[in-house]
Amino acid sequence: MERDEILQVLRKIDVLPTFPTVMAEVIGVIDDPMSSAADLAKSMDPSMASEVLRMANTAYFGTRSFRNITSIEHAIAIIGLEHLSQIILHMPFLSMMNGSGEIDREKFIRHSMICAIASKVVSQTVHMGDQHAVYIGGLMHDIGTIIIYRYFNAEWKMISRIVREKNYTWVQAEEEVLSCDHGMVGACLLTMWNIPQSVTDGVMYHHFPGNAADNIWNAKIIDIGNRFAKQADLSDSFTDFDEFIKNNKHFVPLAEELGIQISLSQELDLLDGVYGLMKNVRSLLVEAGEEKE
Ligand SMILES: [Fe+2]
Ligand SMILES: [Fe+2]
Incomplete structure (x- = not known):
């Protein structure tokens, strides 16, 4: 299956969830510690703004019928930026993952978020790449996997069979069946969503950064973030920073393998940044889990 064929199939799917560019902007504003509620309000589209107002009124007054908060800035102050980012960051995943029974949703979201965070911290630390683009790209890097599962399900089954029977890696099996991998499929979707090329290139080549022309x-950085997230996914039990450092000794060799030199102080900054942000993600996911029950 060639890229054009995949695009054709994607174009025919009329239930594809939309991911307006404004969402990328909102993610960017949340991601920037210097941004204010006013900046965030500016970047919201009307449907998102009305959802935020609804949440704020519910949170503040405990009722959906009594609506008193009409300013978006006021609403954001009530909900809190962190809670809001959790909701907004989950939106595209939530709608995409309905009915994806064989994909572990919590694990997928956590993997995506850790990849985003690690990629951003790497970019900031080594002053390479665009930290904003790698954050959003990291968040969306495996979205092609969900697309393949939902919209190319026969191919998905063939891919799993090849992985089981021929001992191929998942990406090798995708190449065999689709002539491309989930990075390419995800990038096609993001292109349709008008996400900038600085993001889609990172997604497209996250398993083969050497193939990227631009x-x-x-x-490269999303590749590292992805590898890190894969390993970090397994270390569920870290309690303190020392233990976290011990468990993540593989991080620097990983970066060096990809031609990124990291000094000792950069390594510490980097692990410190990822550790802090990962703790944040974990508490967000715990909160999200509690809400569901
Ligand atoms: Fe991937
Ligand atoms: Fe991944």
Whole structure:
């Protein structure tokens, strides 16, 4: 299956969830510690703004019928930026993952968020790539996997069979069946959503950064973020920073393998940044889990 064929199939799917560019802007504003509620309000589209107002009124007054908060800035102050980012960051995943029974939703979201965070911290630390693009790209890097599962399900089954029977890696099996991998499929979707090329290139080449013609550093950095997230996914039990450092000794060799030199102080900054943000993600996911019950 060639890229054009995949695009054709994607174009025919009329239930594809939309991911307006404004969402990327909102993610960017949340991601920037210097941004204010007013900046955030400016970047919201009307449907998102009305959802935020609804949440704020519910949170503040405990009722959906009594609506008193009409300013978006006021609403954001009530909900809190962190809670809001959790909701907004989950939106595209939530709608995409309905009915994806064989994909572990919590694990997928956590993997995506850790990849986003690690990629951003790497970009900031080594001053390479665009930290904003790698954050959003990291968040969306495996979205192609869900697309393949939902809209190319026969191919998905063939891919799993090849992985089981021929001992191929998942990406090798995707190449065999689709002539491309989930990075390419995800990038096609993001292109349809008008996400900038600095992001889509990083997604497209996250398993083969050497193949990228443009935005090579974004692809390299998301590759590292992805590898880190894969390993970090397994270390569920870390309690303190020392233990976290001990468990993540593989991080620097990983970066060096990809031609990124990291000094000792950069390594500490980097692990410190990822550790802090990961703790944040974990508490957000715990909160999200509690809400569901
Ligand atoms: Fe991937
Ligand atoms: Fe991944």
